Amino acid sequence: MHTELHTDLKKFDRVVYIVSDGTGITAEKFSTSLLAQFDITYHIIRIPFIDNMEKANNLIDKINCINHHNKPILFTTLVNQQVSNIVHKANAFIVDLFQAFVQPLEQELCLKSSHAINRSHQIGNIEVYEKRIEAINFSLGHDDGQSHANLAQADIILVGVSRSGKTPTSLYLAMQHGLKAANYPLIPEDFARLELPSILLKYTNKLFGLTIEPNRLSDIRHERKPNSIYASLQNCRYEVLEAEKLMRRHNIECLSTTHKSIEEIATTILQIIYI
């Protein structure tokens, strides 16, 4: 909670505190979505692990000492009532993200809420967590076609030309969804042979294609290898065209990554493969 030392808070319309008993990651993302509806500038300070009264008191002392030029906004997801009561003493506009929903849910479910500390980013179920770590290691070991071993264990194998987004997407699928996501490049040799890399022919049911607009691909490749044939628009057009042909021939579902973030690509893939 020392970010304010390095940042000129007066440059922003509002300072936004995210106070959580866990990591505050979800609360921060949620608050950011809400604030995106408003045309203001803001600086976020995420304050995690506020899980007892002492930490809460220290925090409020600090926040209330800062000379904010506009009232800060404080988002909180604290479930312990005593800790929450302390945080509500902040000189801030307080948005309690949980309180609004707990009571209606209690009524609908005919249950009392446990007020247990938010467990969403704790290890939780150790087996699920270990599966996730295993998936990350698998995806890392099967990045860019670097290993053929255990490809049969892959949940999904992404294919596409170099720099079409395969690597970050594989890692995201592993990290967030626990999927063993391998990826395999389609390269000029494959286009000359008019065929997929032979190792992949056994696994066509696991393949998912990523494609990209040649202009965008050329820009990305120029960043890496400026003025190379590899990055030239002509070559990018050729590679993308041939890769898409190969995918069509094998009925491989394919998605354009040009205007999509990793999260959007991953979400779209999951939507398609789970249908």
Added chain:
Amino acid sequence: MHTELHTDLKKFDRVVYIVSDGTGITAEKFSTSLLAQFDITYHIIRIPFIDNMEKANNLIDKINCINHHNKPILFTTLVNQQVSNIVHKANAFIVDLFQAFVQPLEQELCLKSSHAINRSHQIGNIEVYEKRIEAINFSLGHDDGQSHANLAQADIILVGVSRSGKTPTSLYLAMQHGLKAANYPLIPEDFARLELPSILLKYTNKLFGLTIEPNRLSDIRHERKPNSIYASLQNCRYEVLEAEKLMRRHNIECLSTTHKSIEEIATTILQIIYI
């Protein structure tokens, strides 16, 4: 939205729909935190990209056709009023995650909300997004000490014994926070020399240590190499002890990963390095 075909929904107390105009990733995590307060079993069906009235109508037709044995719960973050109105016709207990906060925020900020589609997981600022992709590639290229090139560009270099959690943490820091996170193993040769790998001596200000309880480390290593000296408790005790000694000698901040998830490790690191 066909998950229900593969899953016996009757096994769960409730079916939970997450309906979003974006990916629904944040809405799902937030809803899961809320539901964690209640002792019920549930099955989540995330329905992303509901960004027009036609999609909303189709969705509601589908949901309302399903024979739920208990009223489903439907969490939504739709900002378009017309789309939202349609989704509110679902035969479900509806929790509108945005509506509760938009009006109070409008009042506090003296602004109208834009009702623009949630942009939290879109590419948004292209420079920030490209920095994130670059960070992922950097972290991948600097995993497990595999490259010394450009180590000067690293934002952080994680050090620790093999299997202490360096790889998933580096990738998470890159993917979620856009940090160029390298990692470098501390190995028996370093302990014999009683010194850090020489390449790291230039960068001690960027080093952050991960450690782990020897028992847990031994379990993790046995999964990889059963009954090896590498995995033996005695060797794990030795390596952890020596690694911690080295870190202390160079005043390297150090964190135990034993009971922490990747998100908790990353959050704690950010807390420490930004102080």
